[in-house]
């Protein structure tokens with residue numbers, strides 16, 4: 480029986496959360512990776528998921544846009560809602576869901592196509608732009624929001640894979656926001672980047688905050704402290720503690736949280 | 746409070762231990778300076794008073810060491826949660842102890858002026874108040890070294906007794922000045938001395954508050970520190 484999650488008052492939401500998870504379990508075959516996790520994700524804040532390797536952060540994050548559907552042996556239980564609608568409802572259009580809940584991965588994964596095409600791909604399949612001019616505008620706006628426009632506006636035909644790692648990651652973020660998502664999930668988006676490229680991404684996350692609900696998985700404690708306003712600490716598939724980032728990093732309540740963030744984990 | 750588990754990176758524990766030990770040394774020196782300043786006052790021992798003044802340098806140096814070390818720990822280790830609170834507490838406590846050292850030094854500086862006068866009236870009251878304050882400093886330092894929030898709270902609670910004692914000594918000294926204007930100069934020195942003692946008591950309380958915050962993450966409910974208003978009525 481897992482200890483109950485320690486939930487700080489300040490993250491208990493009065494009105495509707497953007498996304499809610501209730502008693503979510505995930506199994507890979509017989510093995511349970513996520514154990515009865517409940518959490519609310521607010522659209523005004525960046526929420527950080529932290530915890531030791533293998534605690535189920537990525538697995539849980541992938542539940543929010545049903546990326547676990549692509550893993551044969553994965554089974555998801557419990558309930559996850561987006562704006563109060565069950566996303567595991569059989570009638571839910573998963574392609575549509577993934578446009579509304581976008582994802583950025585640890586390793587930048589641009590398509591082996593031009594920078595322009597990397598951005599245009601999503602809006603095209605979702606029918607967001609019919610005319611070339613509309614598409615041009617989406618491409619420019621997305622790249623601008625991702626802080627990349629000035630660097631790439633003269634070489635939109637070049638391959639996305641020919642950029643630096645940091646640029647590729649911002650390209651992936653631009654690609655995610657091109658389809659006008661409501662939620663952006665990021666799984667260790669900076670772990671392959673140097674401090675300057677990391678700072679750019681963090682600045683970008685800060686810029687995007689408020690327009691999208693953002694959930695970021697990170698191993699970097701300082702990064703969680705810098706970019707998020709909400710922090711959730713996971714351990715062995717349990718959500719141990721969820722609270723305001725400042726409280727979690729200055730005065731965590733659960734012993735397991737404290738030991739982890741102060742570097743005392745046995 | 747049970748000592749926290751060890752860090753995975755052991756040299757981090759070494760750093761925190763070293764920081765605490767500098768603070769511990771500072772606290773010991775400040776308390777000894779305070780005790781000796783009272784002693785020099787009671788026995789009009791000018792040599793001892795001079796030594797207290799000279800020894801205060803060491804406390805100033807240690808405070809700078811604490812500051813540099815705390816900054817270095819923050820830069821190198823990026824402490825979090827209780828570790829962060831402890832480093833910040835050490836930084837602030839270092840500054841508070843340095844002030845306590847200064848007050849002790851100030852008391853010693855008055856020994857020469859007081860010894861010129863034949864007035865001896867306030868001695869036993871100052872001695873008693875000196876003991877109370879010294880014990881407060883000792884308790885505050887022990888609370889810090891043991892990370893003991895209960896002792897910290899006790900220090901906080903005891904401050905009122907010191908304020909009351911200050912108040913009554915202050916009234917006594919005012920009364921003596923009113924009765925015999927020749928006592929104005931020495932009694933005024935004593936008023937400053939008991940005011941210094943009262944401030945040391947406040948600083949011991951401030952240390953205790955930082956200890957409580959560091960140990961628990963919670964602030965002690967703020968208590969109005971007494972003794973300030975009466976300063977306005979000093980007959981100067």
Ligand SMILES: Nc1ncnc2c1ncn2[C@@H]1O[C@H](COP(=O)(O)OP(=O)(O)OP(=O)(O)O)[C@@H](O)[C@H]1O
Pocket residue numbers: 507512530531532533534535536537538539550552
């Ligand atoms: N595709 C999979 N098939 C089987 N087991 C998996 C799969 N993906 C993850 N797991 C297992 O599920 C558990 C949680 O893994 P997950 O990747 O969610 O952890 P994590 O917290 O993201 O770790 P990390 O910080 O290392 O990325 C682990 O025990 C892992 O071995």
Ligand SMILES: [Mg+2]
Pocket residue numbers: 536537538666696
């Ligand atoms: Mg992961």
